[in-house]
Amino acid sequence: MSQYTAVHGEKVSLLRVLGPGHVWALGVGIVLVGEYMGWNFAVGKGGALAALIACWAAGMLYTCVAMIDSEVTSTVAAAGGQYAQAKHIVGPLMAFNVGLFLVFAYTMLEAANAITLGYLVQTVGGMAGFADTHDKPFIVLTIMFLAFLNYRGVYATLTFNLVLTAIAFVAILILFASVRPWTDEVLKPHELLNGLPYGWLGVLAAMHFGMWYYLGIEGTTQAAEEVRSPSRALPLGTMTGIITLLIAATMTWYICVGLMPWEYLGQAVTPLFDAARLTGSMPLMILLFIGTIFSTLASANGCINDASRAWFSMGRDRYLPQVFGAVHPKYRTPFRSIVFLVPVALIFAYFAPLDQVITFSILSGLLEYTFMAFNVLMFRKMWPLGTIRRGYVHPFHPLPAVVLLILCSMTYFAVFLGYGTQLLAMMVFYIVASLWFAFHRYKFVKRGDQFSMPWPRPVGH
Amino acid sequence: MAKTIYRPPVQSKLGQLIDSLFLLVLVLASLFVPVYFGLAGGGKTTLENTAKTWEGLGQNATMQAQWEKLGYTPETAHELIVSRFDYSFSVPALAITAFVVIAYFVFVFRWSKKEYKDVISERFDR
Amino acid sequence: MENLNNFQLLEYAAWGISALLGLWMLIDMIRTNRAYSEDTLLSSKEGEIEDVLVIDPPHQGGHR
Structure with missing residues (x-):
């Protein structure tokens, strides 16, 4: 696609070029890596069956998230997604917190993806007989290359994501078909399944990593200022995204538990690649290796996109230094935010331990979903149906x-079981950041201008 | 009732830089503090009375075959098979954590409401 | 030994490309900051929800 130098009347905005396919690729692209690695720690937490129950319970959590998100965002279509929603519905301090949830959840996920990709390249180097291989150059290259792509324009970035994600998804479908799930020649779930080794407490604990099947699907809303028709494309892309993930998650579970003892599966680094290895087929191994690499790339790519949009919107409103609110006149991307987050991601990828980074990411997501439940209740009360135009209205x-709140509480408990100290450390972070915002940062923010939607005055205010 | 519009001060470049760095340092601190104090992660226990044979580890023929395909022997797989998470927890710790999370949300929602009132009156009362 | 050098070559290439990409972004950012006024760069506004409201007409309906 050709780039235009576009400065009309001295104004630049993000470029509206994306369709529903890109929205799907952004949402699924971030998450699909979770099927290639990570979800299986839920197996370790509670056994294979617990992982399936967690998969569906978390699936329900995210279906609620997708429904709520689709409705609110088809109305509040602004870069920054849930951040802009919070600003219009709850208020500035909540919005600031939500913005931080987004930036840190995505930037840390990006770092985790880069670490995994570096590790994979290093492993392949080792398997090919090279001694003394390093993962760091590939970690850095991943982050740099994807940041570069993001800097140069959103259309190419997300088209790239669409291709990667589609290939990674098809790889799971092909693997599923090749293990002939209708027979018991390859998959032997009856002989490998062993009930619930930890009982029902294990099911609850498995919710912690059950989130990995879907974490990040809510990022579709970040594209709101770049899609051609937000009120249509965002609900469509988000809904098809969650459906894709529900299918992929269940297939992945079935393939893996039919091939591996749960004690192995529960700690495997690359479960789907291991599954391909166990089929003994070289083409499948290559395919799933490519799928694993592509899914980490697609995920890191989407994360850079989402984190920079959130950072950019906060800069535009001066919640963060205003310099970050700049748009590149030629590439039409939030270029300063993209560049600023590069060293941040590098620091996380280089110095922070992987499980800390991942837990911080999951917890930030969890806080965000808790907010979303209250957010939609307030949204319906302050602007009842019919008072403003909604692109999508969610049923029930x-x-x-309510379901979302219950599932979130269960997941808090699951995280508490495994990572109680991190949970507290992270709460301290968000509390200190909130105080900083309330007593220092907010004085730089224009009050009335934050409310940018052409809506009537909310009921009760 | 038309209120006066709030005019925010303009932040200097140095102030903008300090604010960006502050957040970064804060997030790194919260990532590393649990690690440095050795408080990260949950506890683990191991099952007892397990021999280092497939039978002793309770693995049937299918499981055994898959372990071997993955390149394990009873000796190398032993560690993985007998290791279990320790889910015991103290009720006071749970109560404190729940309190912190709930208090955080209550504070954020209340404070936001206060700030939101100004936003709405400036936006709609002009 | 031959093989070892190949992988090391790959690692150096990765470092090199990373540095180039980083440098390119940095230079482009500095040049863009100089070429346009800060007001222009910061002129994007939230809330332009439908195509009709988007400010630059050539892009209505997105790319073709």
Whole structure:
């Protein structure tokens, strides 16, 4: 696609070029890596069956998230996604916190992806007989290359994501078909499944990593200022995204538990690649290796996109230094935010331990979903149906919000079981950051201008 | 009732830089503090009375075959098979954690509401 | 030994490309900051939800 130098009337904005396919690729692309690695720690936490229950419970959590998100964002279509929602519905301090949830959840996930990719390249180097291989150059290259792509324009970035994600998804489908799940020649779930080794507490504990099947699908909303028709493309892309993930997650579970003892699966680094290895087929191994690499790339790519949009919107409103609110006149991307987050991601990828980074990411997501439940309840109360134009109205309100809150509480408990100290450390971070914002940063923010939607005055205010 | 519009001060470049760095340092601190104090991660226990044979580890023929395909022997797989997470926890710790999370949300929602009032009145009362 | 050098070559290439990409972004950012006024760069506004409201007409309906 050709780039235009576009400065009309001295104004630049992000470029509206994306369709529903890109939205799907952004949402699924970030998450699909979770099927290639990570979800299986849920097996370690509670056994294979617990992982399936967690997969579906978390699936329900995210279906609620997708439904709620689709409705609110089809109305509040602004870069920054949930951040802009919070700003319009709850208020500035909540919005600041949500913005931070987004930036840190995505930047840390990006770092985790880069670490994994570096590790994979290093492993392949080792397997090919090279001694003394390093992962660091490939970690850095991944982050740099994807940041470069993001800097140069959103259309190429997300088209790239669409291709990577589609290939990674098809790889799971092909693997599923090749193990002939309708027979018991390859998959032997009856002989490998062993009930619930930790009982029902294990099921609860498995929720911690059950989130990995879907974590990041809510990032579709970050593209709101870059899609051609937000009120249509965002709900469509998000809904098809969650459906894709539910299918991929269940297939992945079935393939893996039919091939590996749960004690192995529960700590495997690359479970789907191991599954391909166990089929003994070289083409499948290559395919799943490519799928693993592509899914980490797609995920890191989407994360850079989402984190920079959130950082950019906060800069635009002066929640963060205003310099970050700049748009590149030629490439039409939030270029300063993209560049600023590069060293941040590098620091996380270089120095922080992987499980800390991942836990911080999961917890930031969890705080965000808790916010979303309250957010939609307030949204329906302050602007009842019919008072503003909604691109999508989710059914069964307020049931999804209530279910979401219950599932979130369960997941907090699951995280508490494994990472109680990190949970507290992270709460301290968000509390200190909140105080900093309330008593220092907010004085730089224009009050009325933050409310940018052409809506009537909210009911009750 | 038209209120006066709030005019925020303009932040200097240095102030902007300090604010960006502050957040970065804060997030790194919260990542590393649990690690440095050795408080990261949950506890583990091991199953007892297990011999280092497939039978002793309770693995049936299918499991055994898959372990071997993955390149394990009873000796190398032993560690993986007998290791279990320790899910015991103290109720006071749970209560404190729950309190912190709930208090955080209450504070953020209340404070936001206060700030939101100004936003709405400036936006709609002009 | 031959093989070892190949992988090391790959590692050096990765470092090199990373440095080039980083440098390119940095230079482009500095040049862009100089070429346009800060007001222009910061002129994007939130809330332009439908195509009709987008400010630059050539891009309505996105790319073709």
